[in-house]
Amino acid sequence: MDVNERLRLLTRNLEEVVTLEELKSKVSTGEKLKGYIGFEPSGPFHLGWLIWARKLSDMQKAGVQMNVLIATWHAWINDKMGGDMDKIKLVGKYTIEVLGQVGVDTASLKVLDAENFVEDKEYWKLVLNVAKNTSLARMKRAMTIMGRKAEEAELDTSKLIYPAMQVSDIFYMDLDLALGGIDQRKAHMLARDVADKLGKKKVIGMHVPLLVGLQGGSRMNLEEDEALSTVKMSKSKPETAIFVHDSPEEVERKIKMAYCPAGQVDGNPILGINRYIIFGEDGETLTVERPAKYGGDVKFESYEELERAYVDGKVHPLDLKAATARKVNQILEPVRKHLSNRSEFDALIRNIVSNVTR
Template identity: 55%
Template sequence: MDVEERFNRIARNTVEIVTVDELRRLLESGGGIKGYIGYEPSGVAHIGWLVWMYKVKDLVEAGVDFSVLEATWHAYINDKLGGDMELIRTAARIVRRVMEAAGVPAERVRFVDAEELASDKDYWGLVIRVAKRASLARVRRALTIMGRRAEEAEVDASKLIYPLMQVSDIFYMDLDIALGGMDQRKAHMLARDVAEKLGRKKPVAIHTPIISSLQGPGRMEASPGEIDDVLAEVKMSKSKPETAVFVVDSDEDIRRKIRKAYCPARQVQGNPVLEIARYVLFARDGFILRVERPSRYGGPVEYVSYEELERDYAEGRLHPLDLKNAVAESLVEIVRPIREAVLSDSTMRRALEVIEGRVTR
């Protein structure tokens, strides 16, 4: 791939790149580029995670030396899985399997355990230096990166360490690119500002879209705030199982959940079914959405691009039920091999049962 092809591969299906020029310069420099994403191993992945997993695949294919940080300590701080570190580590093994089944070339990705970072005194030196350069108000505001509101830091002070650790992870691993969903924006912006003050490499932030809750965004006007704060509230989230399709859901569960999903006729904004079509289904090369419907409703139709689908939907030429059925069937095809990869392994199956019973938020 030449520079342009690499750039396009990295940029497709993203919401923002901070900054595009810096990314171009990195690619043009011809040197090695180090990127990462971190996630909390804290339960079963939902289809929102496929959005970043597909992006990891793009980055690896574009030649980025990529690490996936299994943020075990972060999950502990964030009260996941009852703070059971053994279970948190097990959850990380399951997510690895999910990533492989979703097409991420695992042999070309470095998996890093947050406990390994935290075992180095230099890591903690870095956390303290980062803390010195960040105001308390800014760190509190960054709590959205862990799906919390600023006020929640009052309950338990470890929550304030989390954003500082996330920023330090980036410096410790000496990264050029930090990837995350839009809800991770505050960590990346903080890292960019602190980088200048500490004379560190300023990471390019790449943000992928957030899929809304299946129940819809609710009263969006009632949640004023910056875009990432709002998205953190309305996203499909594993802590709210009724909002999500999980990668281990049965075919019938997927169909049932999509059938019940919020999907007003002609509405594009905040429509989770269209978002799934756009960011999960059409994110795959060569995808075609096939709508089966009786001839009295227009007969079968095929969409080869999201844009065509959106146009027909917005103009009322595609009924919500027909959209839902088509999206559900395609999702079933995507989820099935992932579910089988996880559930065909009896150790994983058992671990999953324990984890599902222990999801604490």
């Protein structure tokens, strides 16, 4: 694969790369790059996660050695799953299983558990060195990477250590590329800023856009990072999320109830699903089916075409919702089927949804 094709795969559908120039220069050397994404195993896989899972797969196709960090200890710090490490680990296994069903090459994927990092004194040396080079104010501000506000450090000091751990994960693995949603930006910027002082590589941040939750909402009037975590689709807010195990009827019901004002793009989760999930793959289309008296069926070949028609009032919200639900169900069908044959995960996930701890 030539350099241009590798770069196209690496950068398509991203919100930002920090920095693109560094990425271009690394890719052009032809050396094998090492990348990662970390996640807290604390709930079911939702549509938003599909955005980074596909990017992970793009990175693999572009020849990057990808690692996935199951952030077990981070989940514990963040009060997930009632602090039950056995459950946290099982959810980790489930998530890797789902990744294998959504296009990630799990054979070449290196799966790591934070549990193994914390056994090593060198890891804690890194954590303390990152802390020594970071002001208290900055560490607090970085707490949005765990979906928390800076003030929450006042309640429980363990939470202040989390950003230093996430930065140390990057150094410990000696990574070139760090993948995550745009809400993870502060961790990657902090890693870049302290890298020189600690003699470590300056990691390149690859940030995917965040899918808005079904409740919708725009970022206006809120401090940027807080706004992102309030409006994004999130596993801790099951009512805002479409999960990969949801039945076709549940998907239809959730989409029917979703926020989708006529003609409005900003904060509209149904258009977000079209933009990032349905049209996130090359060559995808959406067919809106309607009786002839309402204009008949119409097929969209690109997200831009669909958005224009919606803004111009040529597509009714209910018709858009029905078409979106049909397409989402097609995308989820293979995953749903696979999970229904893995009864240990199926039961676990249903149990988690009804007992979310945050």
